[in-house]
Structure formats: structure tokens, C-alpha cells
Amino acid sequence: MMNDQLEKHYVIRVGWLRASVLGANDGLLSTTSIVIGVAAADPSRNAIILAALAGMIAGAMSMAAGEYVSVSSQADTETSDLEREKRELAEIPEIELQELAKIYEKRGVSKETALQVATELTAHDALAAHAHDELGINEITQAKPFLASVASFFSFLAGALLPMILAIVAPEKEMVYYQYGFSIIFLMILGAISAKIGGSSIKNSVLRICFWGTVAMVITALVGHFFGSVN
């Protein structure tokens, strides 16, 4: 019982932690790329700070809005599935019971035990049993649109804070190099953390994020530099 609770909390925490690290990654990389693009075209501090601020707020808002919309549609699907399940349990309880027993049989339980378990769980809370074992809806996976969008908003903001601070304090002439240098260090740290959380190879995760981070920032710098020179 105690281990179960701990494991459940660990799984929930890992889910949120991973989403936050990925959100911070987005905030860091997209805001730094915007700032590098602008700094390559026009190194004035005001333009750079404005770009960082606009990138940070616009990115955080769009992440939050996108997350809210996508998780809300997941929540809508779950709600309509549960409504249909409730109806079926009222209209065809015998068939639903057999269906639940079949699920346990497929998991390797004997026919008699499966029917026994299904009968007892149905007597206890039929909808909860079907939601959990037939629809796969449980408190760990249940969609929480508002929570997910707030988590996305703040994790993006946390990632974008670094390029924002650098836009204020780094020397204007070397802005592009400061932004690139510091963000690669932070991307490596975030890459290592998300690999650690996900139990995957830290080396691969760090190399991948450094490579794609560099590609994103170099392309934006080239575009900024090109448009800066034609102006």
C-alpha cells in the first residue's frame, strides 16, 4: 500500500518534471534564437531587450494556449467516453460485466477469478473499474488543462529568463556570442536532466540538444545578419 502510493506520486512527479524541462528547453532555445537573430541585425541594446521580452511573453502565452487547447480536447474526449460508459453500464450491465471480466482474463487471470474480480469491482464502483481498466483513464493520466497550461507557461518563462537577463547585462557587441555560449551550457544541463528523468542516455541527449540548438541559433543569426546588412 505504502509503496504503491510512493510509486504513484513518483510517476505523477516525473510526468510533470519532464514536461517542465521540455517547456524550459523551448523557452530557452526559441527566445535565444530570436535575440541572436535581432542582435545579428541590429546590436542596439533596446532592440535586443525588446526582442527578448516579446519572444519571452509571446512564446509563454502561445505554449500555455496550445497546451490548454490540446489538453482540453483530451479532457473532452475523456468526459464523453465516461458519459457513454455510464450509459452502457445502465443499459447493458450484464454485457459490461462480461467485457470487464474479459479484460482481466486477457491479463492472464483464470475465467472464474476474472468474473469474480469483475463482479466485486462492479459492485464496489462499476464506472471507476471500467474507466480504469477499459478506458485507461486514471488520476495519473487524467487531463488537467488549466494545470498543464500554467505549468507550460511558467516553464517556458523560466527557460526564456536566461536570454532576457543576458540581453540586459551582456556587452552589446558580443551579444550573439554570449547568448549562444550561455544557452548551450544551459541546454546541456536541461538535456542531462531530462535524460536522467527519462532514464535515457545523457550523452546522446546532450549531443542531440547541442546539435539542434546550434542549428537553430546559427540559421537565425544568418537570417538576422543578412537582413541587417541589406537595410
Ligand SMILES: [Zn+2]
Ligand atoms: Zn465498459
